[in-house]
Amino acid sequence: MIRIALLSNPRSTGNRAQLPRIRSFCARHPEVFHYEVEDIDQIAGALEAFGKLRPQVLVVNGGDGTVQTLLTELYHGRYFDGVPPPVAVLPNGKTNLIALDLGASGDPIIALERVIELTREGLADHIVSRELIALSHDEEGEGEKPVLGMFLGGAGLADSMLYCRNKIYPLGLPNGLSHVLTAFALLLTLILNVRAHFLPEQPGHVKVSLVRDGQIQGIFSVLIVTTLRRLLMGSSLSSGGTMQLLAIEHKPLTLIRALAGGLIGKLGAGALPGVHLERGDHIRIEGERSRVILDGEIFHAGSGRSIVLRQTNPLPFLRLAA
Numbered sequence: 479m480i481r482i483a484l485l486s487n488p489r490s491t492g493n494r495a496q497l498p499r500i501r502s503f504c505a506r507h508p509e510v511f512h513y514e515v516e517d518i519d520q521i522a523g524a525l526e527a528f529g530k531l532r533p534q535v536l537v538v539n540g541g542d543g544t545v546q547t548l549l550t551e552l553y554h555g556r557y558f559d560g561v562p563p564p565v566a567v568l569p570n571g572k573t574n575l576i577a578l579d580l581g582a583s584g585d586p587i588i589a590l591e592r593v594i595e596l597t598r599e600g601l602a603d604h605i606v607s608r609e610l611i612a613l614s615h616d617e618e619g620e621g622e623k624p625v626l627g628m629f630l631g632g633a634g635l636a637d638s639m640l641y642c643r644n645k646i647y648p649l650g651l652p653n654g655l656s657h658v659l660t661a662f663a664l665l666l667t668l669i670l671n672v673r674a675h676f677l678p679e680q681p682g683h684v685k686v687s688l689v690r691d692g693q694i695q696g697i698f699s700v701l702i703v704t705t706l707r708r709l710l711m712g713s714s715l716s717s718g719g720t721m722q723l724l725a726i727e728h729k730p731l732t733l734i735r736a737l738a739g740g741l742i743g744k745l746g747a748g749a750l751p752g753v754h755l756e757r758g759d760h761i762r763i764e765g766e767r768s769r770v771i772l773d774g775e776i777f778h779a780g781s782g783r784s785i786v787l788r789q790t791n792p793l794p795f796l797r798l799a800a
Contacts, residue, residue, distance in 0.1 A: 489516070
């Protein structure tokens with residue numbers, strides 16, 4: 479009996495080393511149906527196959543971009559009768575934000591063993607709901623299929639993420655060290671106002687509008703919109719069924735205070751000057767360089783057009799932590 483449908487993306491960075499182990503694991507566990515895609519355009523075909531199998535859990539083995547594409551297809555398509563099975567995400571890729579939010583970290587084989595354990599013992603207590611972020615470039619959302627994800631970075635954060643991807647990752651350093659070097663370069667440009675081609679770009683002016691709830695604008699070192707329960711900086715905001723917005727102004731003391739609050743888990747516990755924590759179900763982003771990254775994919779707002787974010791109805795996910 480097929481209990482688990484596992485989708486793997488061999489092109490994911492983490493799978494270059496892990497995929498042979500995962501193939502061997504699946505060969506020893508007939509309850510796991512393993513489907514590999516060579517291109518994200520094949521994910522729709524994988525979901526069609528999964529729909530016929532009616533698995534208890536849908537597992538994704540790939541980076542955040544793979545998860546994003548699967549969620550987009552799963553939400554817009556009709557591959558399953560009624561509510562789709564809960565989605566579990568194996569730790570993989572460079573950042574693993576979605577996997578971490580769902581309690582998966584470390585060895586993907588251990589996470590997969592945990593999924594099998596839960597399918598045998600019962601899933602009910604481990605299924606959680608998560609809303610998604612639907613991104614479009616059109617105010618009315620007409621004429622395009624919104625892309626769905628769970629974590630969006632913009633302003634200076636997007637510049638830093640691209641800097642890390644394009645300048646630091648190619649050096650072949652461990653992920654943790656790469657992130658530390660990126661953070662150091664960001665602080666160097668912010669505190670000392672140093673500008674050079676080997677450092678992150680200076681962020682541009684951004685206007686963020688929370689429809690029905692006003693707007694904030696300025697130059698921000700960090701701009702995050704997420705439906706995850708854990709923010710990038712290690713802090714949590716209470717669940718409330720809406721998108722969470724964190725914007726930190728591009729000022730040295732403001733960023734230091736926010737980082738300190740995140741490290742001790744107090745970010746969001748009280749007001750901090752220059753730190754904006756908001757919620758909304760409809761957010762519009764526009765500015766000089768309205769460049770954002772949604773779960774690893776880059777999006778640009780063209781001239782005179784804004785990036786529009788809307789909250790979707792929730793999908794079921796499987797949380798692996800006890």
